[in-house]
Amino acid sequence: MGALVPTVSLKDVVKTYSNGHEALRGVSLDVSRSEVVGIVGPSGCGKSTLLRTVNGLExxxxxxxxxxxxxxxxxxxxxxxxxxxxxxxxxxxxxFPHLTVMGNLLLAPTKVAKVSKAEARSRALALLERVGLADRADDLPRQLSGGQQQRVAIVRALMMEPEVLLLDEITASLDPEMVREVLDVVLGLARDGMTMLIVTHEMDFARAIADRIIFMDEGKIVEVAPPSRFFTAPESPRAQQFLNTFTFQEVHHHDE
Amino acid sequence: MEPELLGEYLPVFARAAWLTLWVGLTGIVCAVVVGLACAVVQHFRVPFARQLVSAYIELSRNTPLVVQLFFLYFGLPKLGIVLSSATCAIVGLAFLGGSYMAEAIRSGLEAVDDGQSQSALALGLSRGLTLRHVVLPQAVALAMPAFTANIIFLIKETSVVSIVALPDLMYVAKDLIGTDYNTREALTLLVAFYLVILLPISLGAGKLEKKVRYAAFGS
Structure with missing residues (x-):
């Protein structure tokens, strides 16, 4: 395959739900190999839907x-x-709550990719080692913290050696002190050249990891910019307004 | 009450209890198979088959087992299909129990979090593999209380199979009352044997529910 062929390419994608709601209204986006694209925007803007169209869940x-x-x-x-x-x-x-960490990791490789159990196991252990969970292979998910579970979920996706990784607000359910350990894993993947589409509310993270920021609103891409420009000088008024919601005005107390 | 009579009737009741248990358990196993098939058809909304299953469930749940057995034992021979008493009893229990088991499994399938099948599908598992390895194990754990209640219900329902001339506990008791007039002894043994069959199942079911639930969800 040529270097010019995008890994993921969306052309005028339209997603309309059966109730008539238009979640995506003509979205076009090319993602090249090893590129990390951060997708941000207000809730309901269609960013999660966009991710879910790429693997056909929508x-x-x-x-x-x-x-x-x-x-x-x-x-x-x-x-x-x-x-x-x-x-x-x-x-x-x-x-999967009824399977151990290892069971979660082996399911798809052994049942779908038909990789031998021994090979899948050694791959699983190597990946768990990498995310610092090598000693938790035989634990059940409920014995792990949210951050540990999310790291296992990332490893579970990596077990299939994907060409692209879709991350859908993966820190949104985590306690603040667990966000870092999960984001560090994703930063590591970016360094290794994994192609990723990342929907996130963590603006600092998006800024640090993304090669390009996509700003969406009402089912459309409103602005595309490198993070350095998007977070300092967004062009569209809608993006400016959106980013303003993340900065708090200092409250001054005047002692009379 | 004459204790020596109890001893005399004991072997007769023991044989009948064995038959009750055998017919009951075989019927239940068949009911689970029927129920599972129906629940899967409904879960995947298989066109046509789904309407058929709905019709079957309504028919099965809204007619008494006695009527179903009458149909099997006295009705089918008119169409040239003659079934033995035991076969009638088992088919009847499977027909009745299948719909109850289907509803139990279906409610279990619906209770499994949607994220479970989404993440399984996202990994590349087919719908079938997702059902088998991810959704069904959790659904069965969630359906366990309804499941065990159905098992006990179906064993109790076996008490009507005597109407198709199957010598189960009820049949033997009625027979002894009718021929010897030893009503007290016969009824005592009848109650005792149902308890001997059902109490261990009840108690075991409670333990099993907890165990399966813990294995699947840890609570």
């Missing part, structure tokens, strides 16, 4: 989506095969 009603130049939004697409190449991590971790 079927689209218009436009097209291509993976490595191959259009996947056509009838007859084998979504399980696509999803095996597109990893996703969710806000609520969604580890």
């Amino acid at each position: 079927p689209i009603q218009g436009g097209s989506i291509a993976l490595d130049g191959e259009i996947i939004t056509v009838p007859g697409t084998s979504w399980p095969a696509i999803r095996a190449k597109v990893g996703m991590v969710f806000q609520k971790y969604d580890l």
Whole structure:
């Protein structure tokens, strides 16, 4: 595949729910290999929906989506095969509660990719080591903290050796002191060249990790900019307004 | 009450209890299979089959077992299908129990958090693999209380199979009362044997519920 072919390419993607709500109103976006794209915007702007269209969890009603130049939004697409190449991590971790950490990690590689148990196991242990959870392989998810569960969820997605990783507000359910340990793992992945689409409310994180910021509002991309420019001098009034909500005016107390 | 009579009737009741248990458990196993199939059809909203399953569930839940057994034992022979008493009893229990088991499993399937199947699908698991490895194990744990209640209900329902001439506990008791007039002894043994069958199942079910729930959810 040529260097010019985007890893993920969305063209005029339209998502309309059966109740008539237009979640995406013509979204186009190219993501190149090893690029990290941060997607921000007010709640309900369609950013999570956008991620979920890439692995077909949300079927689209218009436009097209291509993976490595191959259009996947056509009838007859084998979504399980696509999803095996597109990893996703969710806000609520969604580890399987009846399986151990190792069981969670082995399920997809052994049942879908048909990797041998021994090989999958050694890959799992290496990845757990990397996120600092090598000693928790035999624990059940409920024995782990939220931050640890989310790190396991990231490893679970990595087990399939995805070409792209979709991260959907992965720190939104975490206690503040656990956010860092999860974001550090993601920063490590970015350094290794993982292609990622990251929906987040952590503006500092988006600024630190993203090569490009996509600002969405009402189902459309309103602004695309490098983080340095987006967070200091956003062009669109809507983005300026949005970013203002993250800064608090200092409250002055006047002693009379 | 004549104690020596109890001893004399004991082997007769023991045989009948064994038959009751055998018919009951076989019927329950069949009911679980039917219930699982129906629940999966409803869960995946399989067109056509889904309407069929709904019709079956309404029919099964809104007709008495006695009527279902009458149909199997006296009705089917008119269509040239002759079933033995035991087969009738088992098919009847499976027909009745299948709908109750289907509803139990379906409520369990619906109670599993949607994020579970979403994350399984996102990993590349097919709908079938997702159901088998992720959703169903949790659904069964959630459905356990309804499940065990159904098992006890179905064993108690076996008391009507005597109407298709199956010599179960009820049949033997009625028979002994009718021939020997030893009503007290027969009724004492009848109650005692139902308790001997059902109490361990009840107590075991409670323990099993806790155990399965803990294995799946840790609470």
